[in-house]
Amino acid sequence: MESLTHTIQAVPLNHYIFLSAIIFSIGVMGVLLRRNAIVIFMSVELMLNSVNLLLTAFSVYRGDAAGQVFVFFIMALAAAEVAVGLAIIVMIYRNTNSIDINVLNRLKW
Amino acid sequence: MSTFYFIAFLSIFFSILVISAKNPVHSILYLVLTFFTFTIHYILLNAQFLAVVNFIVYMGAILVLFLYTLMLINLNKEAEPVKPFMVKIAAVFGGGILAVALVSSLKLLGVSDPVVLKNPDLGLVKNLGKVLFNEFLLPFEISSVLLLSAMVGAVLLATKEKETKATF
Incomplete structure (x- = not known):
């Protein structure tokens, strides 16, 4: 474990921000691109995880443990969000027999 | 140092596969791999508690929940109609613009300090x-x-x- 953590010491903070920004953008792209509600939900999870990674990197960079505690809270929040969201998707499927989000355009007005 | 870049490449690669896979089950399995690379990132940052929680909660619980929901919904045929080509181009363009804006604005910051673990037991369970x-x-x-x-x-x-x- 010690040798593993020594290898990270040359990585600049900017590269973590780049990685998180790219993965967040991929998540945004997935939300815009797909019509399956479950895949859209998974893209949201991807965005949440990229933010988690960035918070951890900042926490290690600053030497402050509060960032990692925030990540823990975000994970608890994501679990709650997934439970409620998947229940809503199952209910939508029961009512419309599809999880295509375009079926839901009747909610517009 | 090169470990980070290799794992970062794998994260981006698998997350692109998540949003581009046709079958939702394949999408979920690629998401499992993406979260596994995130776990490796946490281990590299010596955030061992978060690595274990990410492994158990995300890969063990949340993604299994996704798989169960997909099983309940039972998409036996290819149920997802594809979006029009222009909408796809617009979506990729929009996401790409966001990425370019974020990355290019961060480029202006110049070279930042490396991430150095000052306190080795920062991410351990006892401290957290x-x-x-x-x-x-x-x-x-x-x-x-x-x-x-x-x-x-x-x-x-x-x-x-x-x-x-x-x-x-």
């Missing part, structure tokens, strides 16, 4: 538990209420209501 149960005790308790209410809400939403169905 002390912080969690001293400074963040109230949010911790509130998050337990949040999880309970989410569980009750999920059960309430997903159960079939026979009486209300009859009134439709």
